Amino acid sequence: MSAPDWPRTWVTCPSDPGRSGRASRRRRSIGSSVAANNALGPGCATTVGVKIGPIGVWPPVVLAPMAGITNAAFRVICRDVQGAAAPVLKAAAPVEGVTAPVQGAASVQGMTVPVQDATLQAGGVAGPVDAAGLYVCEMITTRALVERNVKTMRMIRFAPGESPRSIQLYGVDPDTVGRAVKMIVDEDLADHIDLNFGCPVPKVTRRGGGSALPYKRNLLRRILRSAVANAGALPVTIKMRTGIDDDHLTYLDAGRIAQEEGVAAVALHARTARQHYGGTADWSHIARLKEAVTQIPVLGNGDIWCADDAMRMVAQTGCDGVVVGRGCLGRPWLFRDLQNAFNGSPERARPALGEVAEVMGRHLEALVGTLGSERSAVVDFRKHVGWYLKGFTVGAELRRELTSVESVDEFRRITNNLDQGQPWPPNTDTPRGKSGERSKVLLPEGWLDDPDDGVVSEESDVSGG
Structure with a gap:
């Protein structure tokens, strides 16, 4: 299933100074079709994707x-x-004094990201995208x-x-x-x-x-x-x-x-x-x-x-x-799926249990750095174990061991005993958490x-x- 009319094109134009005293910007979506010639005025710009203030976000x-x-x-x-x-779409050069549509696509990390039609006026550019x-x-x-x-x-x-x-x-x-x-x-x-x-x-x-x-x-x-x-x-x-x-x-x-x-x-x-x-x-x-x-x-x-x-x-x-x-x-693979x-x-993404276990280990190791101690990390990670293993056939004893480890090395040793080739389980696109x-x-x-x-x-x- 693909998204309709993506990526959207946003037009941003100067407005009156806001209450903060600085110039504000008014924004509106003009969809993915070629904008009418009067869609942009002096000082306006178009952005492909979603514009969060000055940050262009895609996906x-x-x-x-x-x-x-x-x-x-x-x-x-x-x-x-x-x-x-973060993908960066090449900005189109402004066309002084005239309006013209910009069309095409940009190659981003080996993928093709479509640049939808947008109308440019003096000073207007399409892109860039600053954040994935x-x-x-x-x-x-x-x-x-x-x-x-x-x-x-x-x-x-x-x-x-x-x-x-x-x-x-x-x-x-x-x-x-x-x-x-x-x-x-x-x-x-x-x-x-x-x-x-x-x-x-x-x-x-x-x-x-x-x-x-x-x-x-x-x-x-x-x-x-x-x-x-x-x-x-x-x-x-x-x-x-x-x-x-x-x-x-x-x-x-x-x-x-x-x-x-x-x-x-x-x-x-x-x-x-x-x-x-x-x-x-x-x-x-x-x-x-x-x-x-x-x-x-x-x-x-x-x-x-x-x-x-x-x-x-x-x-x-x-x-x-x-x-x-x-x-x-x-x-975390959901974000790759959403990008696609x-x-x-x-x-x-449908990772086998071996890849899931490898990411679990990386997550635990990253927690050591974030929380400042191995003990805090292994305790904090216990709540993640059930979420990562949801739907996989893993015995109760192994699950119990994984939620009672005292070190990263012990966690790695236990995950090495998992069935590394076990495929991603079906019917897991269901509620998680509380x-x-x-x-x-x-x-x-x-x-x-x-x-x-x-x-x-x-x-x-x-x-x-």
């Missing part, structure tokens, strides 16, 4: 932040298994960041060569969020900032954070305004859920507010906070958000267990890209009384979901 895939999962070790494994460096997807770190609490909490400062470290560097922040106080963003900019800690308005866990929502916060529209606007004003050239994006529950949907207002405040892209997990990770994601909400938010990219999230799920989401909703969370647990799918290739709904969402007292008040809850000083 349009984002690794969702997951607490205890998306540390540097996991991000590097996902990038490596994807098998491609975005890989976001674990959620970071803004208060913990500005107070330089030791654990938090360790969590925001990136491996050599990680680019772009993406940090997700969680906060409920506009001033603290602004200070955290400014710190990231001033100290060159990241290239992209995502704001969390989707976390459904009680310790976050009971403070009015995560998926609870968009219900307070004025507070949401103040937080976004503070973040964008302090971000400089760094793009600010948001990830959110459809709402608190079916009676308190917030995503359409939140998407419009984000667009108005200069956010570079919005991502929607098509579940409510009450659904947690249970039930089925309702992709129709992504389609409605795409209809309401037209000037910045809209990314879809929820129930992407294989690359074909992503293609179906794009076809059904018109979203500009996808965000992948639990679907890649124990399956968005480039129109039917090829899918699931289940909640009976209610924990909220601050009186939180639902007035969606327009700007109350600020106590900021958490602990990072992670």
Whole structure:
């Protein structure tokens, strides 16, 4: 299954200075057809793929932040298994004073990436693509960041060569969020900032954070305004859920507010906070958000267990890209599949057990460097074992041994005893990780009384979901 009308062409044009005092940019998709001659004006440019602020992203895939999962070790494994460096599409030279279509294809890492038709005017170029997807770190609490909490400062470290560097922040106080963003900019800690308005866990929502916060529209606007004003050239994006529950949907207002405040892209997990990770994601909400938010990219999230799920989401909703969370647990090959799918290739990764075991070992070794000790790494990796081995015929005794090892060498010795040639198991494109709904969402007292008040809850000083 191939993606419809990909890659999309975005046109970016100057607009009035934003509230931050710097010139803002208005963006809209012109699809993959040749743009009308009046599509571009002076100072406008076209970009092939998805434009996240100044960052061109192709394939349009984002690794969702997951607490205890998306540390540097996991991000590097996902990038490596994807098998491609950031693709760069050759920029077309501007044609002074005239408009002309640009057509053709570029060879990227041995693959052909189509450059869809775009109209150029003076100063307009198609490309380049700067990132082969975005890989976001674990959620970071803004208060913990500005107070330089030791654990938090360790969590925001990136491996050599990680680019772009993406940090997700969680906060409920506009001033603290602004200070955290400014710190990231001033100290060159990241290239992209995502704001969390989707976390459904009680310790976050009971403070009015995560998926609870968009219900307070004025507070949401103040937080976004503070973040964008302090971000400089760094793009600010948001990830959110459809709402608190079916009676308190917030995503359409939140998407419009984000667009108005200069956010570079919005991502929607098509579940409510009450659904947690249970039930089925309702992709129709992504389609409605795409209809309401037209000037910045809209990314879809929820129930992407294989690359074909992503293609179906794009076809059904018109979203500009996808965000992948639990679907890649124990399956970093999903990013290679997504790259192939968005480039129109039917090829899918189906590694034998020997290759899976080899990647497991590399992941464990990377964790040693990330966490700073072999003991911490082997303990942390235990949760990954079941995900990697899902569907494979591996005896209970071997599984038990793999989740009780004390060293990397011991882990390698045990995996050498696995059936190296055992093929990839069928019927594994199914849910992974935690699931289940909640009976209610924990909220601050009186939180639902007035969606327009700007109350600020106590900021958490602990990072992670």
